[in-house]
Amino acid sequence: MPYVNIKITKEGTTKEQKAELIKGVTDLLVRVxxxxxxxxxxxxxxxxxxxxxxxxxxxxxxxxxxQ
Amino acid sequence: MPYVNIKITKEGTTKEQKAELIKGVTDLLVRVxxxxxxxxxxxxxxxxxxxxxxxxxxxxxxxxxxQ
Amino acid sequence: MPYVNIKITKEGTTKEQKAELIKGVTDLLVRVxxxxxxxxxxxxxxxxxxxxxxxxxxxxxxxxxxQ
Amino acid sequence: MPYVNIKITKEGTTKEQKAELIKGVTDLLVRVxxxxxxxxxxxxxxxxxxxxxxxxxxxxxxxxxxQ
Amino acid sequence: MPYVNIKITKEGTTKEQKAELIKGVTDLLVRVxxxxxxxxxxxxxxxxxxxxxxxxxxxxxxxxxxQ
Amino acid sequence: MPYVNIKITKEGTTKEQKAELIKGVTDLLVRVxxxxxxxxxxxxxxxxxxxxxxxxxxxxxxxxxxQ
Structure with missing residues (x-):
């Protein structure tokens, strides 16, 4: 039962990108x-x-x- | 000197409910x-x-x- | 789907006391x-x-x- | 500059698995x-x-x- | 590679004060x-x-x- | 009533250095x-x-x- 906290700077991350992060991290924990x-x-x-x-x-x- | 962090989804929790959570958690730590x-x-x-x-x-x- | 993190100083808290904290915090979130x-x-x-x-x-x- | 914290129960996760988690999460943040x-x-x-x-x-x- | 999280109550902290906190904590970690x-x-x-x-x-x- | 969490890699930090971090961060919050x-x-x-x-x-x- 993992708990993952992702902190990023606020610069226009979309709902879709957040859903991708959620899916990606969960899949990783399932796989590994x-x-x-x-x-x-x-x-x-x-x-x-x-x-x-x-x-x-x-x-x-x-x-x-x-720069 | 405990520190407790409660994360909940944002769906209309009132000030009064938050005060109840604060009181309830503090009482629990005193009691236990x-x-x-x-x-x-x-x-x-x-x-x-x-x-x-x-x-x-x-x-x-x-x-x-x-569902 | 709440996530609660309790930080306490390490001074001999027993398994039973931890189970009480877990139960107490969960009951509180159910009730409130x-x-x-x-x-x-x-x-x-x-x-x-x-x-x-x-x-x-x-x-x-x-x-x-x-003191 | 993201910061990711992964909490898992302690049950024998190896160094190699941890390295896989680190790589997987970083790759995800690069990709998304x-x-x-x-x-x-x-x-x-x-x-x-x-x-x-x-x-x-x-x-x-x-x-x-x-069970 | 330290990570420092500072939680304060929201009561009008300015950008300049935040920059001072960031500088002060970083300098401390360099010095100590x-x-x-x-x-x-x-x-x-x-x-x-x-x-x-x-x-x-x-x-x-x-x-x-x-009071 | 600030709460500060400092995460560092475990590589032999002494009690004295930890006390210096505690004092330094607290002084900073008082000053700023x-x-x-x-x-x-x-x-x-x-x-x-x-x-x-x-x-x-x-x-x-x-x-x-x-390197």
């Missing part, structure tokens, strides 16, 4: 660990860009710096 | 483990239906399938 | 929000005393200070 | 959302059977009941 | 544990007042009681 | 957001190397690749 889909939870959190930091700065500043 | 309420945190997350998956599909599709 | 037990997950984390801080110090130092 | 692997974290938590509850009881009791 | 900023994630969650409980009641009621 | 130390929790999780993935592989493989 033989888990039961009916007791596999997947929770997606979309995090505002200003709330996600990497490299000591908010993600937008980090991406600019990478 | 003799914890101190003043250092017991309860954080409730309401998760959009499209962000919660079970059985390999978003929760709404899962519920329809169950 | 009419949730289905079969899709209610409860995960308990026991955290080493040196890994939990409050008041700016590890929990043991905090408790001594409280 | 075009994420960068180098900033994709996957953290696996193995949870003791007595610390995981479902249906109001610890997972072992739940499984027996299912 | 010699971690690499580029693989240090900080995720901030702002939690609605009604969703945070302490002392068995929502945080606003708790604060009034403290 | 004027939070109360007595209701600021910090929980540190040390994660086994085989349970942390980045770049699609476990962290040890990732580090070798970086």
């Amino acid at each position: 660990l033989n888990k039961t889909p009916a007791t596999t939870f997947v929770v997606i959190d979309e995090v505002d860009m200003e709330d996600w930091g990497v490299g000591g700065v908010p993600v937008e500043a980090f991406r600019k710096r990478q | 483990l003799n914890k101190t309420p003043a250092t017991t945190f309860v954080v409730i997350d309401e998760v959009d239906m499209e962000d919660w998956g079970v059985g390999g599909v978003p929760v709404e599709a899962f519920r329809k399938r169950q | 929000l009419n949730k289905t037990p079969a899709t209610t997950f409860v995960v308990i984390d026991e955290v080493d005393m040196e890994d939990w801080g409050v008041g700016g110090v590890p929990v043991e130092a905090f408790r001594k200070r409280q | 959302l075009n994420k960068t692997p180098a900033t994709t974290f996957v953290v696996i938590d193995e949870v003791d059977m007595e610390d995981w509850g479902v249906g109001g009881v610890p997972v072992e009791a739940f499984r027996k009941r299912q | 544990l010699n971690k690499t900023p580029a693989t240090t994630f900080v995720v901030i969650d702002e939690v609605d007042m009604e969703d945070w409980g302490v002392g068995g009641v929502p945080v606003e009621a708790f604060r009034k009681r403290q | 957001l004027n939070k109360t130390p007595a209701t600021t929790f910090v929980v540190i999780d040390e994660v086994d190397m085989e349970d942390w993935g980045v770049g699609g592989v476990p962290v040890e493989a990732f580090r070798k690749r970086q």
Whole structure:
């Protein structure tokens, strides 16, 4: 009975993409660990860009710096 | 000093129901483990239906399938 | 389909007490929000005393200070 | 820059299976959302059977009941 | 490659304050544990007042009681 | 009343370093957001190397690749 939490930055992920993530993660757990889909939870959190930091700065500043 | 995180799907939970959850969980930790309420945190997350998956599909599709 | 995570300091909680927490939280979600037990997950984390801080110090130092 | 947390019950998952989960989830995020692997974290938590509850009881009791 | 999650009550934290938290936590991990900023994630969650409980009641009621 | 969770790979972090992290994060929240130390929790999780993935592989493989 796995529980999976996926955190991504909020930048327009669609319902369809979320459904693909849910299906993909569940299939992976079935394939690798033989888990039961009916007791596999997947929770997606979309995090505002200003709330996600990497490299000591908010993600937008980090991406600019990478370019 | 417990920390409890409750994740539920977002479907109209009221302030009063949330207060009941906070009280109920805190009372439980006092009763079973003799914890101190003043250092017991309860954080409730309401998760959009499209962000919660079970059985390999978003929760709404899962519920329809169950019927 | 709620997911509840309970974090407590590791200080000898028994299997029976954990089972009581699991039952108590599940009953609460059934009573307050009419949730289905079969899709209610409860995960308990026991955290080493040196890994939990409050008041700016590890929990043991905090408790001594409280006395 | 996604962060994924996978919680599973502790029942002998091997290093190789964990590596498969890490690879599978990362590939999924690349395929569906075009994420960068180098900033994709996957953290696996193995949870003791007595610390995981479902249906109001610890997972072992739940499984027996299912049979 | 640390991952840090900061949960605070939602009460008007500014972008600048969030950037300070991200910088401060990252600097701390570099100083104490010699971690690499580029693989240090900080995720901030702002939690609605009604969703945070302490002392068995929502945080606003708790604060009034403290006065 | 903030709650901070710090996840790091398990590689010999000492009690003293953990106490420094706890103090540093709490001081930061006091300085930036004027939070109360007595209701600021910090929980540190040390994660086994085989349970942390980045770049699609476990962290040890990732580090070798970086060299």
